[in-house]
Amino acid sequence: MNQNRILVVEDNPKNLKLVKDVLTHWGYVVIEATTGEDGVRLAGEASPDLVLMDLQLPGIDGMEALRRIREGDRSRQVPVVAVTAFAMTEDRQRAFDGGFDGYVEKPISVRDLHDQVRDFLELGGAR
Amino acid sequence: MDAATRWWYAVGELSGTSTSGTVSAGEHEALLRNHAALVDQFDAVNEVLSAVGRSGGDPDTVLTTIVDSARRLCRSDAAHVYILEDGVYELIKAVGVSDASLAFIADHPMPVDRDTLIGRVGLTHRTQQIADVLADPDYGRHDLQRVAGYRTTMGAPMLIDDEVVGALTLWRNDVSPFDEREMAIVSAFAVQAAMAVKSVKLVQQLEARRAELGRKVEQLEALRHVGEAVSSSLDVEAVLATIAMHAVELSGTGGGSIMEYSPRDHSFLVRSVYKTAPEVVERLRAAHIDLDETVVGRAARERRPIAVEDLGALDLDPHLSILYDAGWRSVVAVPLLRDEQIVGSLVVRRKQTGGFSDETLELLETFASQSALALINARLYRELKEQSVELELASRHKSEFLASMSHELRTPLNAVLGFSEVLLERLFGDINERQEEYLQDIHSSGKHLLELLNEILDLSKVEAGRMDLEYSVFALRPLLEGAAAMLRERAAAHDIDLQVGQADDLGELRSDERRLKQVVLNLMTNAVKFTGDGGSVRVNASRHGDDVEITVEDTGVGIPESDRERIFESFQQGGRGSSREEGTGLGLTLCRRLVELLGGRMWLRSEVGVGSTFGVVLPQGAPGGAEPDKTGEGLADVVVIEDDRPSLDLLAAYLSGSAVRVTTARDGQSGLDAVRRVRPAAVLLDIKLPGIDGWAVLRALKSDPTLREIPVVIISVLDERVRGREMGASAYLVKPVGRDQLWSALAAAGLAFPERDEVTAP
Helix, strand or coil: CCCCEEEEECCCHHHHHHHHHHHHHCCCEEEEECCHHHHHHHHHHCCCCEEEECCCCCCCCHHHHHHHHHHCCCCCCCCEEEEECCCCHHHHHHHHHHCCCEEEECCCCHHHHHHHHHHHHHHHHHC | CCHHHHHHHHHHHHHHHHHCCCCCHHHHHHHHHHHHHHHHHHHHHHHHHHHHHHCCCCHHHHHHHHHHHHHHHCCCCEEEEEEEECCEEEEEEEECCCHHHHHHHHHCCEECCCCCHHHHHHHHCCCEEECCHHHCCCCCCHHHHHHHCCCEEEEEEEEECCEEEEEEEEEECCCCCCCHHHHHHHHHHHHHHHHHHHHHHHHHHHHHHHHHHHHHHHHHHHHHHHHHHHHHCCCHHHHHHHHHHHHHHHCCCCEEEEEEEECCCCEEEEEEEECCCHHHHHHHHHCCEECCCCHHHHHHHCCCCEEECCHHHCCCCHHHHHHHHCCCCEEEEEEEEECCEEEEEEEEEECCCCCCCHHHHHHHHHHHHHHHHHHHHHHHHHHHHHHHHHHHHHHHHHHHHHHHHHHHHHHHHHHHHHHHHHHHCCCCCCCCHHHHHHHHHHHHHHHHHHHHHHHHHHHHHHHCCCCCCCEEEEEHHHHHHHHHHHHHHHHHHCCCEEEECCCCCCCEEEEEHHHHHHHHHHHHHHHHHCCCCCCEEEEEEEEECCEEEEEEEECCCCCCHHHCCHHHCCCCCCCCCCCCCCCCCCHHHHHHHHHHHCCCEEEEEEECCCEEEEEEEEECCCHHHCCCCCCHHHCEEEEEECCCHHHHHHHHHHHHCECEEEEEECCHHHHHHHHHHHCCCEEEECCCCCCCCHHHHHHHHHHCCCCCCCCEEEEECCCCHHHHHHCCCCEEEECCCCHHHHHHHHHHCCCCCCEHHHHHCC
8 A cells, every 4th residue: 555644734633533534544644733833843854745734723824834834945845735614716716826736625525535635646746 | 620620720820810911019029929839839739649659559648748738738737637437527647636636536526417617528529618617607516626726627528439438628726718729729639638548448448358358268267177176086185175276266365265064063164275374274174163153154044155345343253253363354155055955165265355246256156066066076975985895894794704604614514524424435344224324314414504505605605796607618418417417316216207308409508507507406406305206307408599498397396376486585495395305495596696697587487286397598608609419429528727717718719619518627626626527538738727737637647547548738838848748748739829729739639529510410
């Protein structure tokens, strides 16, 4: 099985568990963070292949976390995908404008998530 | 015999005397004296005539010469020229008249009557004299005589076209009647004086006329400025300042202000002030200018301008006393009225006392009406602005609330739907039938909640005018089939026969595919929901001229007449009996709003116990009149992934003439989703995309064995042909791309889409 490492930044414990269990089931290594600050730190320290990031977080929000991840030497290149309950068209646009590589709307579809994660990992591979 | 002829006659008489017969020494001496006098007269007349000649532009010099010469030649104590104005003589030039006499004459004008010599001259049009005013029983101006002291007076009329325009008169302070010669001289001088006066009058009239014209032009200019300012500027302060300035300048006053009336406060508020000291402006702005207790208020109440000629002679109201303290002495207050409503007041003022001419008042009233208009515009604008700020705020609060509510509901829904899906997918082991049933219930309830949430968001977007439609050209039948496919399982569970009827001879539709599908799916879901077991649901589409009509017909419970309008309102499900499952109560409202947004309309036909038919009529709007397809199967799918709207439309337009069904995507991620869903014959791919860019999309496509074979044509502003080729693109086109270029690229990739005609040809 692939051993791709995925950092999940999510403050809601149930939603974190859902994503973690599903990704683990598919054979990914999941690294967890529940705040933006932790997410930024782990994006550097843990060298993930992909970051799935909630936008609304305690402390710094997902947008700010992304900005800091892009400033980090080790995390500059990692694909970062917004996974969020913000569902307005403007939210999606804002995320792309802010530099996110993808946008997955909650509630997620477990089935689609598989394809989506694969696509985003491809993206990282190309960098 | 006119006056000049008489004079020459008199001179001739003298000459005749000097040349007739022999003369004595005394006579000789007299003759010499006469000769000297004659020469003197000649000189005088010459002097007058040459003065007249010289003074073409200056009649005043002529008149001065005339009175001086007449007085000297006729050995008089005083000489004057009067002009006749409105039946009264006015003294315009005098010599030898004391100041006291001048003042007395000015205060006691002389009319044309027998009381005075000039009066008589005016009556008879003849040169005449009063040998001794004190001895003349008809003489009526002893008062003047007592002041001036004259005894003998002689005068000649100044005639123009036999009309008396004035008189030239002489006084002698002793009783010494004038002789005929002197009378002739005065008559002759009067002729010259008349001509001088005439030219004075002409010049004066011309000047008055020119001044009047100038003033009118100035006024018109000012009014035009004001009019332009009123109609073109929403900057009220600037408009009012312009009006105040022009009103003050044109009325020849020293300062002014424009006030707005507030019905609520029953008083006027100073809005704009011109040529007034800052501290006075401050006091004016702070003043309570009451409608009932001020001159400004009275002018407004009486709907007419009120002028105060001397502020010092009045009990001053608070407003006027501020002005008086600041040195202003006379004012006019002109009400600003609109349809008889008091809007405000225009006030101009001077530092001197004095009245205001009718012309000034008229002018100010014109300015007042412009000011009224400006103030009303300003008020409307202000109200609009306040309202729109409030609306904007309310709308923002609503949007913020909806966004936050949506977020807060989606978060728990994510867990509900996600975990139930995980279990239903048996990711972590098997489940029994009952567990599966319950999980389905949890999942569908969660989905229902999500649907409700989405509909609320959609509806609020439509109502806020923020629903963005994405138009594209697409075939209707696949859309209807797709919607039916989503419901088939549910219909089958209740033995409902769900069929899509004739819908394939309609050609294409230009509309928002996603939104139209949402509408159709909603109507079909309702139909299945309200149809009893064993019933049927039929979906049909037909073309009527330029319109396409989609109908969803069920054999359900039907909708009573009384509910047919109500069911389109939010949260009204109508008395359609018990439905199999709960609805959102928003579906039909949203459907109708979306259809209206797409330029169409909805209708409903229903019979209780028999069934209902919902109709959607939409403009076809397809380019090229849309030749009908005979076979939906003849269409090739092409996915176009392009974030730029105009480029997307252009590519869709290029493909529209052919047997191609276009699916569009605006970013890499949804592009990939679309390719996986549609399995198209070709992909047109932009490189610069939000999120996953074109390169990543291409890599993903080429690394997926099931998608690898789909030809990809890259269309980009970047020229990276080599990289494109290396990564497996069939063709690489650099924008701008023409239609033929696109077609040859597709052809080179082994794709020859037949023209629409070829497909439809028998």
